Amino acid sequence: MVQVENLKKQFRSGKDVKVVVNTSNWVAKDGSITGFIGHNGAGKTTTMKMITGVMRPTEGRCLLNGIDIKENPIEAKKQFGYVSDSPDHFLRLRGIEYLNFIADIYDVDTKKRMDFINEYAERFGMTSALNQTILSYSHGMRQKMMIMGALIHDPSIWLLDEPLTGLDPEAAFELKKMMREHADRGNSVLFSTHVLEVAEKLCDEIVLIKKGNIMFNGTLAQLQSQYPQDMSLEEIFLDINKEESNE
Numbered sequence: 001m002v003q004v005e006n007l008k009k010q011f012r013s014g015k016d017v018k019v020v021v022n023t024s025n026w027v028a029k030d031g032s033i034t035g036f037i038g039h040n041g042a043g044k045t046t047t048m049k050m051i052t053g054v055m056r057p058t059e060g061r062c063l064l065n066g067i068d069i070k071e072n073p074i075e076a077k078k079q080f081g082y083v084s085d086s087p088d089h090f091l092r093l094r095g096i097e098y099l100n101f102i103a104d105i106y107d108v109d110t111k112k113r114m115d116f117i118n119e120y121a122e123r124f125g126m127t128s129a130l131n132q133t134i135l136s137y138s139h140g141m142r143q144k145m146m147i148m149g150a151l152i153h154d155p156s157i158w159l160l161d162e163p164l165t166g167l168d169p170e171a172a173f174e175l176k177k178m179m180r181e182h183a184d185r186g187n188s189v190l191f192s193t194h195v196l197e198v199a200e201k202l203c204d205e206i207v208l209i210k211k212g213n214i215m216f217n218g219t220l221a222q223l224q225s226q227y228p229q230d231m232s233l234e235e236i237f238l239d240i241n242k243e244e245s246n247e
């Protein structure tokens with residue numbers, strides 16, 4: 001489970017202070033796929049970076065399976081796998097070297113890592129690419145490699161920042177299936193997206209963020225019950241964001 005408590009992030013440039021995230025409490029529950037939904041610039045990536053300890057919050061805290069990322073960063077980091085919004089890392093390593101490097105960091109034993117690599121490379125159609133450098137990969141292949149690296153230590157929490165961007169349809173289908181399987185085993189999957197059709201089909205719970213503020217956290221059915229019948233998530237989302245342009 002991920003618990004986010006009164007999280008705030010502000011950036012300073014000169015005398016200006018820009019508050020980009022300022023949220024009430026919200027959670028990504030065990031056994032659920034939670035969609036973190038918002039326009040570009042709403043604050044999704046900044047929030048993900050604070051949850052994972054990449055960025056320090058101005059205020060508030062984040063707990064991963066009850067462990068505070070700031071108080072106990074190593075233990076907290078063992079709880080999750082994180083796919084950031086850019087897959088362009090460790091470009092000089094071959095895919096297999098990258099995966100072994102990450103597996104070493106997380107102390108994954110040889111059999112477990114080999115089983116994982118064989119299974120996931122097969123599922124993602126990456127087997128023949130394992131011996132090539134990440135530099136030679138397409139965007140989608142890099143994305144698949146980052147996903148494999150994030151999951152190789154079998155973390156209970158998956159934190160995925162726009163994970164479907166740039167994936168081919170087969171890989172997107174596989175990843176969505178993996179997310180479902182992982183959540184159904186009682187784990188928690190939190191993924192950000194601005195693609196509402198995906199969120200609508202895939203998520204058990206949603207967190208709506210607008211200009212750094214959480215507008216809603218609950219099931220799609222709960223959100224829809226606040227609106228006229230038969231309104232899609234897309235229509236509701238557009239409505240929530242429209243209200244703002246009239247403010």
Ligand SMILES: Nc1ncnc2c1ncn2[C@@H]1O[C@H](COP(=O)(O)OP(=O)(O)O)[C@@H](O)[C@H]1O
Nearest residue numbers: 011018020038039040041042043044045046047
């Ligand atoms: N390092 C930074 N300095 C100043 N502003 C930033 C920084 N990082 C992000 N922002 C701003 O924070 C806001 C939220 O960005 P981001 O979290 O990337 O949104 P999203 O992932 O939802 O598209 C944007 O207005 C962005 O320009």
Ligand SMILES: [Mg+2]
Nearest residue numbers: 044045046085
């Ligand atoms: Mg983003």
